[in-house]
Amino acid sequence: MIYAPTPSWQAALGAIARGEEQTPRAMPAGFYNDPNVLDFEIEHLFLNGWLCVGRADEVPQPGDYFTLEMLGEPLVITRDKDNQVRVLSNVCRHRGSIIMKGSGNSAKFTCPYHKWTYALDGKLMAAPLMDESTGLDTKACALPSFRTAEWMGYVFVNLDGKAEDFADSVQGINPYVKNYHNEEMLTVQAGPEHWPVNWKLLAENFLEGYHLTPVHLNTLHPMCPTKLCEKVEGGPGFTGYKAHYSDNFEGRAPFHPDTTEEERNLSMMVWIYPGFVAAFSPNSTVFMSITPTGPDSLQTRWGVAAHKDTFESGEAQQRYDFAGSFNAEDKERLVDVHKGLSTTRYSGRGHLAPADYEGTIWDFYQYVAKRLPIESARKEQ
Ligand code: FES
Ligand SMILES: [Fe+2]
DSSP states (O other), X not given: OOOOOOOXXXXXXXXXXXXXXXXXXXXXXXXXXXXXXXXXXXXXXXXXXXXXXXXXXXXXXXXXXXXXXXXXXXEEEEEOXXXXXXXXXXXXXXXXXXXXXXXXXXXXXXXXXXXXXXXXXXXXXXXXTOOGGGTOXXXXXXXXXXXXXXXXXXXXXXXXXXXXXXXXXXXXXXXXXXXXXXXXXXXXXXXXXXXXXXXXXXXXXXXXXXXXXXXXXXXTTTTSOGGGXXXXXXXXXXXXXXXXXXXXXXXXXXXXXXXXXXXXXXXXXXXETTTEEEEEOSSEEEEEEEEEEETTEEEEEEEEEEOGGGTTTTHHHHHHHHHHHHHHHHHHHHHHHHHHTTSTTOOBOXXXXXXXXXXXXXXXXXXXHHHOOOHHHHHXX
């Protein structure tokens, strides 16, 4: 049997890091299905990166909370008595039980196992029957509070505390999205979903316009067809493109008064690396926070935030339902792609479409190539 040997993803990344790849091409299939890639990604993209856990308005009052697991780390997202949004470890300091489940409002977090009780800022308030003779230092038993950053109403967390400054890394994307004022929008609905595909396939798919017309012929194509996509320049922590609306598309009122005429007639597609993708439309935003749960599976905590005047009419809910329908179209395609990547005749390295359509994927590869310290790949010719 003769077929092209599959180049290694390490060699391809190394060539990209050295600037030797002249023609933008898809990565070798192994980039998406080799279990070893995941270890690199978790260490060099996710643990030291910024991951979106949701929106600040999902916990509007002190004591509001919701739980979320990311990269195997159980988290509780809450608002403390000083009105500060916090992301706490949801693991009891006594013997490791998970503390809170689901979402709600609570004045304190009590572990169901032996009833150690924590304040909203994580401090240990009570530990039954543990008097001073046990030597328990309550100050040392606070739930760890992760480093967070709030951006346009979205809450990001850095799990290892060593990420570069969030504001610096996304600075270049702000001019494209600030006028939509997502910090004034309200979350319609958000929650986690699990897909049986590699996480990069979904992130890349969300951020390329090449598939809009063929995959979303009756949903997104009438609004923002492939041929009107226009890439913007990426930066160290992001990439994006403008999905311009067709002339005969009505647009999406109500608009924030700060938006320009152009901004009222496009969806700004944004990817904040590694896993936050969003479509900023004039009156609503579809957002996703994608993390791997294995080489062949992902979690996406996705939702919709909308202008407050779209709720009463039911339009906000319609936006969410609409996102659900085009997400389903994407999922069907990506399950097929994931399967195709593990076949003998597909070696990867298919040519990418021009920058306006798939240039964002090429930007993403550059970002990964810079962050993965693959010594062998850097030397490989
Ligand atoms: S494990 Fe939480 S109180 Fe014992
Ligand atoms: Fe899509």
